[in-house]
Amino acid sequence: MSRFAPGDRVSVAKAFPPGHVRTPTFLRGLTGTVVRHFGAFPNPSLLAYGMSGQPPLNLYQVVFDMDDVWDGDGEYAAGDTVAADIYENWLEAAPQSNRKD
């Protein structure tokens, strides 16, 4: 059972826990849109320490507007995006109205 569906707006936790973490720092605290749900995978932050990684976590592709990430401080065109694969325990539902376009 996955919590989010394509099109949902989601925010990435602005958290900095120690250990093996797969959520890129540059996306923490930002809001993006779910593109697809890939299924559930063993939790990598547990697998890294020899544990089973159970229960598995839902994994989503989440896309972010470049402007929301870099606020103009980069070399991209209007409408360019960056997508990352983020586990469900890092995501919270966000208001749909935040969408800029």
Add this chain to the structure above:
Amino acid sequence: MPHDGHDHDHATTFQPDIKEPSEEWEFLEIALRELLIDKGVVSAREIADTVEAWENKTPEAGAQIIAKAWTDADFKSRLLANGNSTVAELGIVFEGTQLVVVENTADLHHMVVCTLCSCYPRPILGMPPLWYKSKSYRARTVREPRAVLAEFGTDIPTSTEVRVLDSTADIRYLVIPRRPDGTDGMSVEALAALVTRDSMIGTATALQPDGGRTAA
């Protein structure tokens, strides 16, 4: 003792040597490898053969997949829906991670990076190029993708969305580049020759039949 009338330092050469192990993880790898060999779990030859087999993988399998997708719409639909099971139809084994195939179009250009390390679809593209693993490519691609593309000689119109795919987890991405114009009726084998490694990462477009690059 100078052998040709001058005094130079032979310790300095232009060919960089492999660095002596110094990091904890390097010692850990050596210790684990030697233990596995001593205990007869694997042989030194088996390890070397496995390394060699991985180093011998090339992007040819990827090119074969793309050429098939260009010529067979049903295959492409299945490939976009399920990469692993669809490449298996061609006898290509892709296991352990989920293969996700994305298609470049006039409206959307994907390029792939792994900002955390070097995740790459190795079973079908071989070992990643050194630049793919560099901190520079990893840091810059998510922030200045158009500058990185320009350094690869790849000009994507601003009307096309560039979407950088950061493979941060269990997914490995393969990009289907746009099929070049003027390739109607070409065989799958001839088409595969137009599909370069970089075009499947998204840092380039596919080759044209005359060897030039397709317009993005």
